[in-house]
Amino acid sequence: xxxxxxxxxxxxxxxxxxxxxxxxxxxxxxxxxxxxxxxxxxxxxxxxxxxxxxxxxxxxxxxxxxxxxxxxxxxxxxxxxxxxxxxxxxxxxxxxxxxxxxxxxxxxxxxxxxxxxxxxxxxxxxxxxxxxxxxxxxxxxxxxxxxxxxxxxxxxxxxxxxxxxxxxxxxxxxxxxxxxxxxxxxxxxxxxxxxxxxxxxxxxxxxxxxxxxxxxxxxxxxxxxxxxxxxxxxxxxxxxxxxxxxxxxxxxxxxxxxxxxxxxxxxxxxxxxxxxxxxxxxxxxxxxxxxxxxxxxxxxxxxxxxxxxxxxxxxxxxxxxxxxxxxxxxxxxxxxxxxxxxxxxxxxxxxxxxxxxxxxxxxxxxxxxxxxxxxxxxxxx
Amino acid sequence: xxxxxxxxxxxxxxxxxxxxxxxxxxxxxxxxxxxxxxxxxxxxxxxxxxxxxxxxxxxxxxxxxxxxxxxxxxxxxxxxxxxxxxxxxxxxxxxxxxxxxxxxxxxxxxxxxxxxxxxxxxxxxxxxxxxxxxxxxxxxxxxxxxxxxxxxxxxxxxxxxxxxxxxxxxxxxxxxxxxxxxxxxxxxxxxxxxxxxxxxxxxxxxxxxxxxxxxxxxxxxxxxxxxxxxxxxxxxxxxxxxxxxxxxxxxxxxxxxxxxxxxxxxxxxxxxxxxxxxxxxxxxxxxxxxxxxxxxxxxxxxxxxxxxxxxxxxxxxxxxxxxxxxxxxxxxxxxxxxxxxxxxxxxxxxxxxxxxxxxxxxxxxxxxxxxxxxxxxxxxx
Numbered sequence: 001x002x003x004x005x006x007x008x009x010x011x012x013x014x015x016x017x018x019x020x021x022x023x024x025x026x027x028x029x030x031x032x033x034x035x036x037x038x039x040x041x042x043x044x045x046x047x048x049x050x051x052x053x054x055x056x057x058x059x060x061x062x063x064x065x066x067x068x069x070x071x072x073x074x075x076x077x078x079x080x081x082x083x084x085x086x087x088x089x090x091x092x093x094x095x096x097x098x099x100x101x102x103x104x105x106x107x108x109x110x111x112x113x114x115x116x117x118x119x120x121x122x123x124x125x126x127x128x129x130x131x132x133x134x135x136x137x138x139x140x141x142x143x144x145x146x147x148x149x150x151x152x153x154x155x156x157x158x159x160x161x162x163x164x165x166x167x168x169x170x171x172x173x174x175x176x177x178x179x180x181x182x183x184x185x186x187x188x189x190x191x192x193x194x195x196x197x198x199x200x201x202x203x204x205x206x207x208x209x210x211x212x213x214x215x216x217x218x219x220x221x222x223x224x225x226x227x228x229x230x231x232x233x234x235x236x237x238x239x240x241x242x243x244x245x246x247x248x249x250x251x252x253x254x255x256x257x258x259x260x261x262x263x264x265x266x267x268x269x270x271x272x273x274x275x276x277x278x279x280x281x282x283x284x285x286x287x288x289x290x291x292x293x294x295x296x297x298x299x300x301x302x303x304x305x306x307x308x309x310x311x312x313x314x315x316x317x318x319x320x321x322x323x324x325x326x327x328x329x330x331x332x333x334x335x336x337x338x339x340x341x342x343x344x345x346x347x348x349x350x351x352x353x354x355x356x357x358x359x360x361x362x363x364x365x366x367x368x369x370x371x372x373x374x375x376x377x378x379x380x381x
Numbered sequence: 382x383x384x385x386x387x388x389x390x391x392x393x394x395x396x397x398x399x400x401x402x403x404x405x406x407x408x409x410x411x412x413x414x415x416x417x418x419x420x421x422x423x424x425x426x427x428x429x430x431x432x433x434x435x436x437x438x439x440x441x442x443x444x445x446x447x448x449x450x451x452x453x454x455x456x457x458x459x460x461x462x463x464x465x466x467x468x469x470x471x472x473x474x475x476x477x478x479x480x481x482x483x484x485x486x487x488x489x490x491x492x493x494x495x496x497x498x499x500x501x502x503x504x505x506x507x508x509x510x511x512x513x514x515x516x517x518x519x520x521x522x523x524x525x526x527x528x529x530x531x532x533x534x535x536x537x538x539x540x541x542x543x544x545x546x547x548x549x550x551x552x553x554x555x556x557x558x559x560x561x562x563x564x565x566x567x568x569x570x571x572x573x574x575x576x577x578x579x580x581x582x583x584x585x586x587x588x589x590x591x592x593x594x595x596x597x598x599x600x601x602x603x604x605x606x607x608x609x610x611x612x613x614x615x616x617x618x619x620x621x622x623x624x625x626x627x628x629x630x631x632x633x634x635x636x637x638x639x640x641x642x643x644x645x646x647x648x649x650x651x652x653x654x655x656x657x658x659x660x661x662x663x664x665x666x667x668x669x670x671x672x673x674x675x676x677x678x679x680x681x682x683x684x685x686x687x688x689x690x691x692x693x694x695x696x697x698x699x700x701x702x703x704x705x706x707x708x709x710x711x712x713x714x715x716x717x718x719x720x721x722x723x724x725x726x727x728x729x730x731x732x733x734x735x736x737x738x739x740x741x742x743x744x745x746x747x748x749x750x751x752x753x754x755x756x757x758x759x760x761x762x
Contacts, residue, residue, distance in 0.1 A: 006704050007702050022410070029403070029407070030719055048431075296708065298716075298717075304685075322385055330676050336411075339411070341410075343388055
């Protein structure tokens with residue numbers, strides 16, 4: 001890229017002002033890259049720290065067009081954006097990463113699953129339906145997933161019997177085999193527009209049994225080197241198939257017989273990479289910025305083992321947030337809380353995360369359990 | 382502290398909007414702590430990323446009073462502030478760290494040197510004069526230092542003969558023995574208002590021979606463990622003597638016969654601690670924020686060896702800044718540039734720094750030399 005990016009009139013645009021956008025701003029501030037953010041909520045986490053904040057709906061065609069025309073490079077921090085506007089901005093010569101093409105291949109889970117099948121990427125067997133059907137021929141239990149709009153456990157349900165199918169929303173969906181997995185893994189792949197690619201180490205995701213949200217991310221995953229190499233190789237295949245620019249977070253199942261199946265992907269920084277702020281030479285947010293600006297990729301190696309704990313709102317608490325116990329966790333060794341800046345908590349809302357680092361991943365995981373136990377995201381009385 | 386700090390109405394104030402203030406804001410954003418910044422220049426590095434920016438002169442009594450009355454805790458990023466206003470704010474019950482008392486003991490180098498002598502802290506022999514005198518009885522060469530206002534090589538001169546004394550400013554000054562040192566070292570001490578203290582590892586400062594500015598900071602310093610322990614112990618003594626709250630960066634000479642002499646201190650984050658953003662479990666800016674908010678201190682251990690390179694404006698270049706070669710250094714392993722966001726460069730102006738990390742400090746130092754060689758801070762044609 002011949003335009004100077006640093007302390008110059010060059011402008012990066014981010015659609016979405018959530019925590020992922022906020023954490024990208026750490027890099028754009030570090031490099032003094034002018035960055036505009038659009039979100040419909042002017043109390044969004046990325047309101048502070050951007051150069052100019054635009055209040056606007058990222059699902060609205062006109063709003064995205066007007067925003068995109070003011071920047072040199074446009075990226076996203078969430079997939080739910082007006083993709084037609086991105087396509088039209090690309091056609092006008094704005095650099096958009098990830099592209100409208102890639103977003104169209106990823107945003108709809110039916111399209112995403114079909115893409116894996118067509119690209120010979122291992123994934124759990126599935127059926128696609130325009131709406132839930134009863135006459136499916138699958139063995140129970142299996143997983144129903146809404147094709148669009150689902151995240152963090154929403155739009156996903158375990159179907160144990162026919163009656164579980166009767167009250168589902170009448171929208172496009174997939175029926176997917178329930179995989180008897182040993183572990184859930186993730187690999188983040190970085191790719192710039194020159195085509196350079198790098199993978200981050202394999203991480204292990206531990207889920208909260210009820211909320212179906214990731215509770216801990218452990219880096220490195222406690223798996224054999226052979227499994228790790230296989231997971232990184234599959235992630236690179238997925239990345240190459242999409243031909244994306246930016247990060248691609250690839251979530252995978254490690255089955256009990258050692259197979260790896262791709263579950264889903266996200267074309268952006270991802271919860272499974274938050275540990276990298278403290279744990280990696282180049283964190284995922286800086287790496288995403290490097291990719292979309294077509295800069296050389298940074299070193300993805302870890303400097304230290306890290307465990308990330310998600311901070312979600314406690315059940316039964318809605319209102320002005322209080323981080324009860326945060327001073328106690330600040331006294332634990334190697335603990336860094338991240339507070340996203342959402343003023344209101346509600347049950348299971350992602351309010352922040354905590355990274356724990358230690359030379360020994362087992363020690364970090366133990367401290368992470370203490371962190372989880374001690375800090376509670378509650379509402380003011 | 383019983384007030385909730387995170388995502389709450391609590392407000393931290395920072396006097397000064399330079400790069401040190403900017404880097405403190407990385408922590409206040411991470412923790413969603415509302416932070417006001419005052420600087421007379423609204424293009425200052427910390428303009429973006431603070432909650433509210435106040436355009437005002439931090440040397441002006443009234444401006445500092447009005448600013449300080451709007452915050453719960455007040456800190457500084459530079460010592461040249463109106464200390465009388467800080468004293469009066471403390472008297473009104475605002476928590477000010479470092480305190481007016483500590484700033485008064487540090488800002489004037491004659492007072493600082495006398496304090497070392499009174500506190501039995503080893504320091505180079507010196508004389509204090511109301512203004513330069515010719516009849517001093519010292520052997521040449523020695524060092525002249527202006528008592529106030531000097532930094533980065535300004536206000537310091539090697540006196541080799543009597544005639545070097547004739548064109549000096551007629552201000553209070555010290556005449557100090559020129560120490561035949563082996564290395565210049567620094568130790569950062571963190572201390573919160575509960576009195577908890579921690580030291581960072583000893584770093585080695587390599588100076589640019591002409592500009593008298595630090596060119597490289599190497600962590601850990603390439604010294605024996607015994608010297609390292611001694612340096613950390615002396616830094617703790619200095620910290621205890623000042624009874625400060627916040628960081629105290631202690632610069633020291635390691636003499637050729639193994640003695641350690643304290644050169645000078647700064648009561649705030651310091652250039653010698655910039656490496657900690659990439660190299661330490663808890664970086665110095667987060668640590669300073671922890672101290673002034675009386676939070677538990679973070680872990681000061683390094684996760685990886687680090688070498689910091691200062692980026693200063695090239696000689697002969699004044700105008701809109703260009704970071705020539707920055708894409709080349711981004712391709713080097715473990716390299717993270719920091720661009721402070723000053724739009725105008727001039728010779729020797731501090732424009733940014735670069736951190737290089739590696740498991741092996743010698744490798745990091747080699748890459749740092751390549752970084753120094755490749756990147757040039759120049760002006761637009």
